[in-house]
Amino acid sequence: MTVSKMTYAEAACAALREAMQADANVIALGEDLGRGGVFGQYRGLQAEFGGDRIIDTPISESNIMGSAVGMALAGVRPIVEMRVIDFALCAIDEIVNQAAKNRFMFGGQGRVPLVARMPIGIWSASAAQHSQSLEAWFAHIPGLVVATPATPQDNYGLLKSSMESGDPVIYMEHKELWGTQGDVDTAIAVPLGVGKKLADGNDLTIVTWSRGVGICQQALENKAFGAIKPDVIDLRTIWPWDRAMVMESAARTGRLLVMHEAVQVAGFGAEIAASAAEQTGCKVKRLGSPRIPVGYAQVLENESRLSVDKLIASTEALLKQ
């Protein structure tokens, strides 16, 4: 039996445990990992593998990332924990100039197969410095893979694929999803760069990822689309993204809505919308956060959040275009 119920956090933990059992070179390092990580996503691993493989580090993001780059160059397969993406910004030089560039700068002789986990997204009352979704920053950097799992199954599968990819992977779990439960089939491989259809329809194409997936599912379950039949795609990986799936759909429906929790301005939705318009001539629309910091009070936070209402309003506006 390869299927069991797991939370999003447990699924990632299971994927890491299996990789560590299979390969002694797989290790994880970061702050507070010994007690299981900030969100329990490393629970039990230090007891099983010891402090030499689940490494508690000082609060030193740049050095955590820098040492992981060195380890990866030397043949170790490090999983780097940054707590939240907002803190990973302390290690941006190590990510952008070292992890992403070493293979190219060493003419292919150096590889940096690390997975940098940096949870994204709004998590109730975490405010402006702990709530950002910065996938577009990393999508912009040649050399980096960017993954954004939305379900326990995909967190299991994408983390495994990320560890096996041989490239530096920016792995973005969403903080509000840690407790989400779902069936995880450990026999299913989830390759990087392959999207997933959530619904089939011909009226418009909706592309989303991460927290946006749950919003789409909620809308589908509540029949919020009414008579409208959307083709809904969970992109799952931001780079490389599943162009084939998006283009096939956009060419067929003639309308593309991209939805993400990140700020809409210069978000990755703009890249998808522009690519689809160039290639298929479809009408496009984006739904993202206004360009405001995420507020602490609920009423402020809601301005930055996605919702079924916002999704339906954008869907209807696109259909009227």
Add this chain to the structure above:
Amino acid sequence: MTNRGPFLEGLNWAEVYQLPILFVCEDNRISATTPTPAMTAGAGAFARAKSMGIPSEHVDGNDVEAVDAAAQKMLADIRAGGGPRFLHAVTYRFKGHVSVDPGTYRDPKEVEAALLKDPMIVARAKLTALGVTAADIAAVDAEVKAEIDAALQTAEAAPWPVVADAYEDIMTTGAGVWL
């Protein structure tokens, strides 16, 4: 934070430019949820400051008088043009790292023992030994409690922010364009 690069960079600048800065390290002995000593080489923050030539002191942070005396002396030195000083006050964090953290990863006995050395308890004992009456101490307690209660009431009575507040105090240039 004293294990991060910017801390060491800041110390270096302060000494190089002879800046009039009193660095105060309130050392609660825990790095988020991991005990600090296991994550820190050497004697800690004050020793690092000392290594850069900054006069530094390590005091019992639960002793209000000790902290005050050390700070007074250092402030005088700084005001006299002596450059930066570093005050390392060792205390304890009685609660979790954030409001939603119950701090269950710590030994309750350790927390219990630390609570007995709460700076308020230590100060109260010292005042009593100096002859301050229980009534006088209670009066200060009541005054402080009233101030806190009033602040709490004001906060609770205050209205929630409105949606428009989400678009306030972000920037001036280009304001009004959010998409």
